[in-house]
Amino acid sequence: MEELKDELEKLSKAYVDNPENEEKILIPFIKRLLELPMKERRKLLPVIKDLRWIKSRFAGCLSETHCKPAQARFLSAVQFVCGNKREIDMAYDMKFDMLCKLLPLYCPVWLTDFINDDKTWYGFDLNYEELMQLMDMGYLKELHSGRIAKVLPWVTRIRSKKPQGDDTFNSDFLLRRDITLKEHIWALFEHESGIGYQDDCAKAAYKKGITARDESISIALYRFSLDGHVDRNRLLKATLATFHRNFKKDMTGWFAGFFETLQPTTEELLSLQEEMMQVFTSSYTKPVNVMLQQFKKIAAEDGFCYQEFVERVTTLFFSSPKNSLLTIHAIFEKIATQHPEMKEACCIALCQLFLKKDESLQRKAAGFISKYGDASSSVLQETLQSYQPEMFQSVQAIIATFNAQSTNKPNNTKTANAGAANSETINAEATNTASNAATADHPSADSLSEEPTMEALRICKEDNRISFPANKEDFLFQLSRLFDMEDSWEIDTTIAAIITFHPQLDEEDFSRMEPIFQRASNAVINSWIAYEDLLATFLLEYQRLWAQKDTSKTGVLRNMFTRLEERLKGIDSNRGAYDERAFKRLADWKPGYSDATCFTPIQKLWLDVIRRVKDGSTLPLLSTPTHTPAYIQATELVRRLAAYQAADAKPCTWDFQLAIARCAMEDKEEAIATARQVLKNEYLHLFLFLLDENTMPEPPYTHQPAWVTAGLVKSPETEFEAFKSFSCCTLPHNYLSGDYEWKELKSKEKPYETDRRLLQLEFYKWHEYAERNSHQLWQEHLILNSKYNIDDSRYMEPLLCCFPNRPEPLIAQIISCYLSFGTPQEDSKRSIAHALRMLLSFHCPLREMSLLLLGGSLLFVDKTVRSYAAELWIEGLTAGRINNRRTGEILARLISMELAPLKRFTTQVYESMYKRSTFHNHQLEELLTVLICGLPDKPVTGLKQLLELHLELLSNNHSRITDEQLRQRLQEWTASSNLKKVITSLNNL
Structure with missing residues (x-):
């Protein structure tokens, strides 16, 4: 076998990829391997893995690069006959012609499953036509719809033979096989695919003149639906069904555009009304807006289900963007004109626009009500009264004018009513009079909930207690x-x-x-x-x-x-011996794709569990949480440790560290009293240090990692002198506490469009500490982490729940890896949202990294992320764990760095932070004051809307500007004609 390994190494390194060498070197070597039992062939797998990567060292860091293409081609063929389904990670390097030469010699039973696995990154690089040829030859038993969706969009592309040449496209390739349009095309409507990107490339080729016509799949399917190649009715319904499949945003957007491309007729739209209305539940705005535009086309038709439309569309008022709401307004105009009995229903529905903090939308709703509403209707009057606190003052003036003019107007005076309702023609005197009257009756802040009690919220309560199995x-x-x-x-x-x-x-x-x-x-x-x-x-x-x-x-x-x-x-020799990894030892486990060690402490903790079971020990784990999401009641932790002390047993260091990291920092007096009763010596000193603010470390220090962990929980910013000599303290203190500096990035020519990250942690430098790392602290393993280990909730929650009192080190990594301000990937949005949810579930003070995540998330492009951030701000202020002024400073700095447009923050404030309570309104006033003071001298885009928000907030709070720095800043901006009016109003409060 050693000779065979040496031969494999020599052949692969010297291999030159050409047909002659395939026939004379590669294929004969494969045939020799196939004469050996699978168990023997498998012994070559470690050699293949070593040969695949070329190791080198640069600046003290070890790096690996992939081997040359010819060598990879050789090794992939050898690996194909030596490994099982899980071990074939070089399949992408094997081309179709090579696979066709190998399959007559060796066709593994796992081939069909391997090809159809659309979740692995290591599949063959086979296109649709090649897969169909494998089916024709009998090697591929079936082709799953998920795999079809992955490969079918590329069937129309013709790769250029020139390195820098342009690809061309031919949609007639979809007509090569009858099964393509009869069966396979529908897979695109059921699974995620790259059809959107492929279509963009085809359309770009048409615009450049590379193709004579638009060869995109969307246009091709439109043509095929007209000439009978595709069932048009099924195509329309299948497109509408995609909006309920939880596709990603770009995929959903493509199908929304495709529905428009199909140009449905009036008759088709009328027959699809139910399916179209179901799209209103979509979480994305584009398909909803497309459906609204289609309904607008048929709103005047006899078959339009106007009553059901009004009922179903009301769910959109809260979540839809402005353009969608304007479309609904236009449809309501047609309904009210043609169906007088629906006037009041439309007016009441449009009242929801008063919840939108957009003055033009509120004025649209007020104008509609003035035109079509009946002022004598008690239902309409009561509805208007309930929304009055949310109205802008100018909108209240319109409604007040409507009420005054409607009391004496005769019937059928729509023209006069509409003229009175036109907010653009109301003279200034009438506006001021009505505005003053509305202000006198405006409940504003007085109607909101009072300031919350600032008593510390309980961490360990009965309703979040974790039940241990009773039997x-x-x-x-x-x-x-x-x-x-x-x-x-x-x-x-x-x-x-x-x-x-x-x-x-x-x-x-x-x-x-x-x-x-x-x-x-x-x-x-x-x-x-x-x-x-x-x-x-x-x-x-x-x-x-x-x-x-x-x-x-x-x-x-x-x-x-x-x-x-x-x-x-295996059923036969093709499967070989059983997969040894399924029975590998826990002590030998490591991540298969990374050298990161963040899971090592968990692995060692679970090894300790195995040891206890083996030894018959019944001592409890110290670190098992007693209350969700990951806290241990302090008194209970003291009692658990007392059991170890009574048994003269030493706790596992990883268990001990985790238990202290999870200790709920409340009811300290009770826990201290219990500790004095049941603990002694070092255990007593350790818990007194952890729980008593005035107690300093006291030797002996037998459990050094536990002492360091206690210090990080008690006061993360303090580097205790007594710990500096510990053998486990080999890293800078800020690496353990997560207190990183974030430097201002250089401005770009195109702000808001770049994928600039907020925090640039230099991960490669962390590895310089690995060689002299003590490997005794849980934090040491965490900071040598990588992006791939905090990918999303599958990893993030177990890791964050190790540090509910101080998640800053992980939060810093999440910011560095995922908080970018360009167009984020789905995993970025998912990871940031999950991190915010975890911070909401914790009770720790939000320190610099968490506040940075909060500020950055309030400016994030994804609305869901911004909503979670807003809730974290609301909850954090209520619990007294957020520095509001520091949050305002961070926001000002981020906006000054031109990382994101100010409008995102202003919109989020209106939607979920404004008018939550009297207390939160005053906190918001402080936040905006700090934010505005920290903005650049040159007015930023969106400043007018921010100042209008501040004006509205001050009026609602019955406040005025008292901060001299803010007054000075406003004075500097009065030179801007765009800001002069709102600044004057602010100064006149």
């Missing part, structure tokens, strides 16, 4: 759903329960556990999620533990383990 049955049920648990505290509790209930389990109980062990083996083989893989490996380690100890005559436990092993064996 063996509860434990077995909880264990059975281990892979289905959404919250990390459930997993923590279940693993801790293994220690308690393992001694009570018998053979029958272990038999009932077989399904969860089978799921674990499946997860190890198929899952790409590191945390899930680690959890599965832990379960298989636990299974091995008791299976090896089975001494019963029946051997039921050993037999169960054997069945799992046999299940992983």
Whole structure:
């Protein structure tokens, strides 16, 4: 075998890719390998992995680059005949012609599943036509719709043979095979695909003159729907159905545009009204707006379902953008004109526009009500009265004028009424008179909830207490759903329960556990999620533990383990021996794609659980949370540690650190009193230091990592002198506390359009600390993390729940990896939103990194992220854990850096931060004051709207400008004609 490995290395490094070498070198070598058993061939896999990457060292850092294409082509062919489905990670390097030469020699049973796996990154680079040829040849048994959706959009593209040449397109390729338009095309309407990008390229080629006509798939399908190649009615309905499939925004936008491209006729639109109205529930605005435009076309037709439209469209008033609301207003105009009985229903529905903090929209609604409303209607008057606190003063003037003129007007005087309602023609005197009257009756801030009590919110309450399994049955049920648990505290509790209930389990109980062990083996083989893989490996380690100890005559436990092993064996020699990784030891586990060590402490903690079960120890884990999302009641933690002290047992250092990191910092007096009663020596000193503000560290320091962790929980910004000599303190203190500086970025020629990141953490420098890292602190493993380990909630929640009292180090990484201000990827939006949700669930003060995330999220392009940030601001102020002035300074600095337009923040304030309570209105006033003072001397885009918001807020709060810096700043801006009017109004308050 060693000779074969040497030969593989020599051949691959010297290989030159051409047909002659394929026939004389590569194929003969493959045939020789196929003469060996699969078990022997598999021994070449580590060699292939080493040869694939060329290692080098630069500036003290180890880096790896991919081998040359010819060598990769050689190695991919060898790997194809040596590995199983999970191990083939070089398939992309294998071209179609090579695959066709290998399949007659060796066709693995996993080939069809491997090709159809649309979730892996390591599939073959095969196009639609090549896949169809494999089906024709009988090697590919079936082609799943998900794989079809991935490859079909590219069928029209003709790659240029020149390196810098332009690709061309031919949509007639869709007509090559009958099955394409009869069956396969519908996969595009069921799965995510690259059809939008492909269409953009085809349209660009047409604009450049590369193609004689528009060869985009959207235009092609439109033509095919007219000439009978595609069922047009099915095409329209399938397009409407895509808006309920949770597609990404760009994909949904493409289908919305495609519906317009199909140019549905009036008859078709009338027949599709129900399906079109169902689109109103879409979370994206473009399809909704497209449907509204289509309804506008048929609003005057006899078959228009106007009553149902009015009922269904009311759900859009809160979430839709301005252009959509204007379209609804125009449709309502047609309905009110043609169907007089609907006037009041339309007026009442449009009253919801008064909740929009857009003066022009409110004036539109007021004008409609003045034109079509009946002032004598008590229902309409009561509705208007309920919305009055939300109206701008000019809008109140219109409604007041409408009421005054409507009381004496005769019937059928629509023209006069409309003239009176026209807000653009109301003279200044009438406006001022009505405005003053409205202001006198305006409840404004007085109608809001009062200032909240600033008592510290409870962390550990009865309603968030975590229930530990009450008995063996509860434990077995909880264990059975281990892979289905959404919250990390459930997993923590279940693993801790293994220690308690393992001694009570018998053979029958272990038999009932077989399904969860089978799921674990499946997860190890198929899952790409590191945390899930680690959890599965832990379960298989636990299974091995008791299976090896089975001494019963029946051997039921050993037999169960054997069945799992046999299940992983191949049906024939193509599958080879069972996948050893499914039975690898927990101690040898590591992420398969990264050298990051953020999961190492969790791995070592779970190894300690295995050791306890093996030794028969029933001492509880210190770190199991008692209250959601990840807190341990301080008194309970003291009692747990007292149990270790009584048993003269030393806690696992990772368990000890995690327990302290999760300790709820409340009820300190009770916990201190309990500690004085049940703890002694170092344990007592440690807890007094943690819980008592005035107590300093006191030796001995046997548990150094626990002391450092206690210091980070108690006062993260303090670097305690007593800890500096500890062997575990090898990194700069700010790396452990997450206190990073963020430097101002250079301005760009095109602000708001660049993908500039807010915080540039130099990850490669962190690795310089790896060699002299003590590897004793949980934080040390966390900061050597990478983007791929905090990808989204699957990783982020377990990691953040390790540090509910000080999530700053992880928050810094999330900012660095995901908080950009260009067009974000879906994983960026998902990750930022999840981080904000986690901060909402914690009770810790928001320090610099968390405030930076909050400020950046209030300016983020995604509305959902901004909404979470607004809720965090609301909750954080209520709980007294946000520095409001610092938040305003951060916002001012971000806007000054031209990272994002100011309009995003102003819009979010109107939608979810303004008028939440009297207290929050005053806090918002302070925030805006600090923000405005920190803006650049040259007025930024959107400043007028911000000042108008500030004016509205001051009027609502019955306040006026008292900050001299703000007065000076406004005085500097009076030179701008665009701002002069609003600044004058501010100064006259």
